[in-house]
Every structure is written in structure tokens, then in C-alpha cells.
Amino acid sequence: MSEGSISRRAVLKQTFCFSASLLAGRSLAAAETPPAPGASHFLMIGDWGWNGDLQGQSAVARAMARHVGDAGWKPEALFLLGDNFYGPFKGGTDCPRWKTQFSDMYPKSVFPGPCHAILGNHDYDDEPVAKLAAELGYAKAHPGTRWNMPAKWYRLELTQGGKPLASVLMLDSNYHNSVASLTPKEKSEQLSWLKAELEKPRTAPWLVVMGHHPLYSRGKHGDNPEITADWDELFRKHKVHFYFAGHDHDLQHLEFEKHPTSFVISGGGGAHVRQPEEDGRGPFAEGVHGFTHLEITPQRFVVRHLDANRKVLHAFAKLPDCSWSPLS
Numbered sequence: 001m002s003e004g005s006i007s008r009r010a011v012l013k014q015t016f017c018f019s020a021s022l023l024a025g026r027s028l029a030a031a032e033t034p035p036a037p038g039a040s041h042f043l044m045i046g047d048w049g050w051n052g053d054l055q056g057q058s059a060v061a062r063a064m065a066r067h068v069g070d071a072g073w074k075p076e077a078l079f080l081l082g083d084n085f086y087g088p089f090k091g092g093t094d095c096p097r098w099k100t101q102f103s104d105m106y107p108k109s110v111f112p113g114p115c116h117a118i119l120g121n122h123d124y125d126d127e128p129v130a131k132l133a134a135e136l137g138y139a140k141a142h143p144g145t146r147w148n149m150p151a152k153w154y155r156l157e158l159t160q161g162g163k164p165l166a167s168v169l170m171l172d173s174n175y176h177n178s179v180a181s182l183t184p185k186e187k188s189e190q191l192s193w194l195k196a197e198l199e200k201p202r203t204a205p206w207l208v209v210m211g212h213h214p215l216y217s218r219g220k221h222g223d224n225p226e227i228t229a230d231w232d233e234l235f236r237k238h239k240v241h242f243y244f245a246g247h248d249h250d251l252q253h254l255e256f257e258k259h260p261t262s263f264v265i266s267g268g269g270g271a272h273v274r275q276p277e278e279d280g281r282g283p284f285a286e287g288v289h290g291f292t293h294l295e296i297t298p299q300r301f302v303v304r305h306l307d308a309n310r311k312v313l314h315a316f317a318k319l320p321d322c323s324w325s326p327l328s
């Protein structure tokens, strides 16, 4: 797909592979059934590090903790999808916000696993590289921290019982920001790296990509033709199961006919929320504070969007062959 061929109109013309009638009449009961035995669990938030009033972030963090407390399992890791810290960040790796908005907000007693983070546009916007350096350098400055951001883009291999479970490619989607972004050289290097990683023989049943900016979104920021031009064809070619993003302050799930990838947005972690547009794409979009729960076995990958009251708003299951079905 050439860059010129991608436009909002073209994307809107895509036919959706979900059925509204299929969704109608289903209860949330399936989404609220106990997790599969032996499943691995992960929680995910984006756009969480608001600067100022922390009511939204605190409400979501409390809901995540209650969700874990009642569940009987511990999340193996948190995924932090960017816009980790809005606004000024004085002190760098010793900024007090590390404690108030990260380590105390998501306490180790509840979330003992690593916290895998990627960069959002607001992580680039202080002076303009001081915050960037702090996020990339925090783990080195604070050995033992759960914070994990070894580079702007990196690979994770999730395992279950010692066997490969999911290959996760964590990307920097900052192609254009108002203050700073990836350089042309970095964009090129990352794209080469992404192609090389996707070409490697797959050993895990699941292939997942995460970046801050969505390719497709019903939110305020809309679709992103630039990253779509670079990445969408790769997702199709290599049958990427999921692309998880944030940036728009809502929760979404978009599907497209004959596209192997489920596009999921989890941007309700704390910043003020906004209602998505109704543009016919779906099956789900809602502007609400909340988080996303991933329940993974080699046979099934379940995604649940929950609000700050822990209500399951939307859930679906995906199979390794890239088919999916709603659970709500």
C-alpha cells in the first residue's frame, strides 16, 4: 500500500468484519466469567500521567488494584502506552512525579511485575529532551525499579510455563509532534528494525505491536496516515494479531475485513476523556476513564476494556488464526 493510497476516505470505505446483530443481545456475562486456568494476565493503560488534577488517574489506578485484588491472580506486567508524563518534569530521573504518579500510584504490592513503557507525544514535550532522557534513563538511575524502557523501540518475549507465549514489538510512533519527535534517521532505523524483527521465524503463538499513536481512530486525533503508510502493510503481511495504542483519550476496538490485526486503543488512564466520533467503524469506542485487561493462553487471547468502576464495557477473544469474536 503506497502512502498516497491511504486516506481517511479510503479507510472509511473498508468494510467491517463485525456484525452489529451479532453484538446485539449478548450479555456481559461471558466477559465476566472466570479467566481460563493457567492464563497469563496483563493490564494496560495509556495517557495516564496527567499534570495537575490526578482524580482521573487515581480513579483508574484504584479500579485496577481492585480488579487485581478480587481476581486471585497478579498481573505479570503492566503495559504503559505513552503520554506517561504530561507537562513539566523538573528533576529528571529524580522528579517527584516518579513516586506520586508511578510507584505509589501503581504499588508494587499489587503490580509486582515489570512496567513496559513506550513514548507518547507528551513524553517529548519538556525542554524538549529532558523528560525523554529521564524516562529512558530511569531504570539505570534506579536499579530494581519496575519501570522498563530500555530504548525508544524494543522487543519483549512473553513466556508461559517456560514456553513462548507472545512476541511484543514496542514502537515509538512519534513521527510528528509540536515540540520534538523522532528524527528522519530514527524513523528509518526503527522501520528497518521492525521489518527485520517481523521477518524472524515466529516461535510464539501471538504477535503483538504497541505504539502510542493509533493507525486508525474514531477519537479526536483521527487516523494517522504516516505511520499507517509505514506499518499497515507489514501488519498484514506478517499477520500481526494486535496493535495496541493510546493517544486518543478513550477506549476503542476497530476491525477491518480481511485485516488480520485487531486495532485496540487504551487511552483512558488518567487524562481528561473525550467522546469518539460515530463514523460507522467499530465494534467499540467510548470516551471514558478506564484500563484494558489482557488474558492470554496459547489458544486464546482475550481483551477486556473496563471503566473506573470496573464495569466491563467491551470484551472480545482472538484466536491464533486471527479470527475474533465478541464476548459482550
Ligand SMILES: [Fe+2]
Pocket: 082, 083, 120, 121, 122, 212, 246, 247, 248
Ligand atoms: Fe498522545
